Amino acid sequence: MVDPLQILLNEHTWSTIRNTPGSTHHLISLGGSGGGELLDWVAETGHYSVWVGEPAPGATADPYRPAARTEGNFATIRAGHTLTHLADTPGNWSEGNVMDLELATKNVRIYRYHRGITSGDPIPTKVNSARFFSIGQGHTLIYLDHDRVLDWEPATGRARIWNYDRARTTTDPLPTKVTETVWDGVLSNYQVLYLGGDLLLFWNQTSGRVTVWRYDRSLSGDNTDPFTVLEMEDSWAGEIAAGRIIHYLGGDRVLDWDPATGHERIWDFDRPMMAAPAFQAMLNRDIATARTWVVSAQAAIAAYQLGLVSGVHDVQWLATDAALLTHFHAQNHAGGIQAALSAILTTYNLVLARLTTGTSSFSQVSKQQAVTHLGSRAKYTRGYTFRDVATHLTPSYRPFDTIGNSGLDGAGDKLRAAIIIHETVHFVGNNPDSATEWEPGYATLTAEQAVTNPSSYAAFAHHILTNHDLRFGNEPWN
Incomplete structure (x- = not known):
């Protein structure tokens, strides 16, 4: 009982x-x-x-x-x-x-x-x-x-x-x-x-x-x-x-x-977990969406790098340049823009590898387990990650509910895909949360902070694919 x-x-x-x-x-x-x-x-x-x-x-x-x-x-x-x-x-x-x-x-x-x-x-x-x-x-x-x-x-x-x-x-x-x-x-x-x-x-x-x-x-x-x-x-x-x-x-x-x-x-x-088959079906869709975003980001950055060297710019050059400035401030990196691009592309490559072959490290956990891991109910969230070990998704990681607290009551398809990318950036490296994409501090991150900021990777990838700068936390239904 x-x-x-x-x-x-x-x-x-x-x-x-x-x-x-x-x-x-x-x-x-x-x-x-x-x-x-x-x-x-x-x-x-x-x-x-x-x-x-x-x-x-x-x-x-x-x-x-x-x-x-x-x-x-x-x-x-x-x-x-x-x-x-x-x-x-x-x-x-x-x-x-x-x-x-x-x-x-x-x-x-x-x-x-x-x-x-x-x-x-x-x-x-x-x-x-x-x-x-x-x-x-x-x-x-x-x-x-x-x-x-x-x-x-x-x-x-x-x-x-x-x-x-x-x-x-x-x-x-x-x-x-x-x-x-x-x-x-x-x-x-x-x-x-x-x-x-x-x-x-x-x-x-x-x-x-x-x-x-x-x-x-x-x-x-x-x-x-x-x-x-x-x-x-x-x-x-x-x-x-x-x-x-x-x-x-x-x-x-x-x-x-x-x-x-x-x-x-x-x-x-004490919200219970979703039934395993329904949860796994939802997670599989979210991971597939996240992979699509990441592949788009990789292709855009590779083309941008080539354009920097050759001086021949593809049709997406200006859009990629603007998105890089918005989400990574790559043009202001102390090591130069190529150093920033190399770091970003390396992280995206690791993210894609995990989303392709390492999806077994995603798991659903109970609310009690999450609260124990996170230390208090005040820190309870939809997902959290132990680097190189696992990403745990809580009962708050579920389809969006139209009533309640936008921070806990479900998440739309795009937000869940963004969470998958965000948590995978934590999984693959020493990448602390410097600012979420909806916080004012996101715009004032240094380039060095931005290239390790998990929210930057999710927001940039979606921006490149859709040409729309969506700030997921402000729109949980998306």
């Missing part, structure tokens, strides 16, 4: 985010970087506050900043409504949608959320107004990332998954059913929580039993339960009391909140 919430990160009591007579609070996790964002709205008055999380709150400090980023009163959202954060499509990190369902009438409205709003309504723009045919009173909606929504009826255990169509503006935004099943015994005494990364938590508040199941997105059809693999199982009896409400905040953090008292705790989610 494995408890998914083993480590308590924060414990605090809110003085205002709690229920009082005539004041029923609802919390909606809005994802976001750092400590994430939380919408608190009051059913009776429509009052809302958007709270911005502290990236590293103290063990007993308020995990959110002292002042709300924006607050006010919704014009129409009152008791009888339920709000669901629909996150966003990859590529719009600062945007998101929020679904407002009026349960009694089945009227549904979808609003655009923007993290930049600091005054007034945080969801001011309506993007869809429609009516559900069968989703209303007694239903709970849970966003499952990648434009799918779970529709669960606690009274019966019926569970349907719908495709979410963002393009619709006046018609049902959940037009097509993917799966339908009835969960035996998963009724009103349960809370169900999506944890990102295709994991769904079921908590029986009566018995305390808690399980985590993996979602198989490939399944479809009626009488089909797509949560097929039991990943974790334990009991919260005596640990988390019935009546408390749990929310996934992103970044492997789960909020456990008592609405009666305002007492809150934030736990570290």
Whole structure:
């Protein structure tokens, strides 16, 4: 048995985010970087506050900043409504949608959320107004990332998954059913929580039993339960009391909140590893992508070297020259540009050799193993390397999840390929991290630092192949 919430990160009591007579609070996790964002709205008055999380709150400090980023009163959202954060499509990190369902009438409205709003309504723009045919009173909606929504009826255990169509503006935004099943015994005494990364938590508040199941997105059809693999199982009896409400905040953090008292705790989610076949298939694709980038970089540098000697420049000369200056500052190297190019090409050759014949030194490790290797949860990341020994990829190395912390909740195809190159540069030599490609210090590295900087190799290789200077850490969905 494995408890998914083993480590308590924060414990605090809110003085205002709690229920009082005539004041029923609802919390909606809005994802976001750092400590994430939380919408608190009051059913009776429509009052809302958007709270911005502290990236590293103290063990007993308020995990959110002292002042709300924006607050006010919704014009129409009152008791009888339920709000669901629909996150966003990859590529719009600062945007998101929020679904407002009026349960009694089945009227549904979808609003655009923007993290930049600091005054007034945080969801001011309506993007869809429609009516559900069968989703209303007694239903709970849970966003499952990648434009799918779970529709669960606690009274019966019926569970349907719908495709979410963002393009619709006046018609049902959940037009097509993917799966339908009835969960035996998963009724009103349960809370169900999506944890990102295709994991769904079921908590029986009566018995305390808690399980985590993996979602198989490939399944479809009626009488089909797509949560097929039991990943974790334990009991919260005596640990988390019935009546408390749990929310996934992103970044492997789960909020456990008592609405009666305002007492809150934030736990570290001990995310399990991906199933070995799925992980290996993903890793094989990422390594193949990384090899393509490296081969392109090698060819460009070899042609550039030849042009320096012969004075005959290929059509890519100027683009290569600019990319070398941007990522390696090679023209400023103390030993001259040829010395810089030689060092860069030597490293790329070693990287390609490993990505061609040494891929067995990549392995998936558990979160506990990674934390032990890295020394603390504060250093937990998607991947890390022991030189000439192994590269370990953690449960955070997985396809991008559209909610949560951009530093932990998955990574897009390009970012994962960049991680493979980055970690391999560590593997093949004494190449310390001087600056990541998205940090201001990246532009001010000396040439001597840049030619040993792992991020420079990933960014340059992609830049050469695509003629696009992508700073991966700023765009985790890519």
